Amino acid sequence: MNEQFPGKQSSGQGEQLSPARQTLGCVVALLIVVGVPAAGIYAFVQWTSRPLHQVAENVGDYDTLCNGREIPGAPAYTPGSGPHPIVVFESVREGDEYLSKVSIHAGEQGDPFNPADPGDVELVACAERTDAGEEVAACEFTSESVGMRSATTEIKVYEARTGKQVGEPVEVVGEDTSCPGMVTFKGSLSLYSTPSESQYLGVLGSVVNG
Numbered sequence: 458m459n460e461q462f463p464g465k466q467s468s469g470q471g472e473q474l475s476p477a478r479q480t481l482g483c484v485v486a487l488l489i490v491v492g493v494p495a496a497g498i499y500a501f502v503q504w505t506s507r508p509l510h511q512v513a514e515n516v517g518d519y520d521t522l523c524n525g526r527e528i529p530g531a532p533a534y535t536p537g538s539g540p541h542p543i544v545v546f547e548s549v550r551e552g553d554e555y556l557s558k559v560s561i562h563a564g565e566q567g568d569p570f571n572p573a574d575p576g577d578v579e580l581v582a583c584a585e586r587t588d589a590g591e592e593v594a595a596c597e598f599t600s601e602s603v604g605m606r607s608a609t610t611e612i613k614v615y616e617a618r619t620g621k622q623v624g625e626p627v628e629v630v631g632e633d634t635s636c637p638g639m640v641t642f643k644g645s646l647s648l649y650s651t652p653s654e655s656q657y658l659g660v661l662g663s664v665v666n667g
Contacts, residue, residue, distance in 0.1 A: 587628065
């Protein structure tokens, strides 16, 4: 059963394949083993390889990069000629079924970390929780108090146009222990720290401005 608790409001370029393409071969092999017809396999491969958006209508459309689907109409990324506008997405809470856009330099539209025009975005950063440690804070909601654990987050950067990974992944222990304004969940609830704005700037600053 879904529940909602209202609470305090918060707020070197590589050739590696994007996440979905790294697993696509394994999925196709499994389909062959279980006897799925060739036509079905072909249709599956075509669907999973097809971009959901040819051109982004809003910056939220770029979350598809975190699932391995590029946006061919995005501007080309050329290292060393910054700034390179970027959008950052998080998927770090237990049971998240969606990606949250991270607000960096909020209110400063036109800043490369907060592009106003989706047609300017060259890079997409995806942050995903990889490990959790001890409890470091507690969030007070209407019906209960929920502990927040320190979490390690892996940050990857992709070219918006091609989906190619830029540089190597970087792991940070999240410093932001702000409580979410509302949490939708199934079963038990767990909360985790996330990277702070200064941590994102430290990890992404060189590729965005370089």
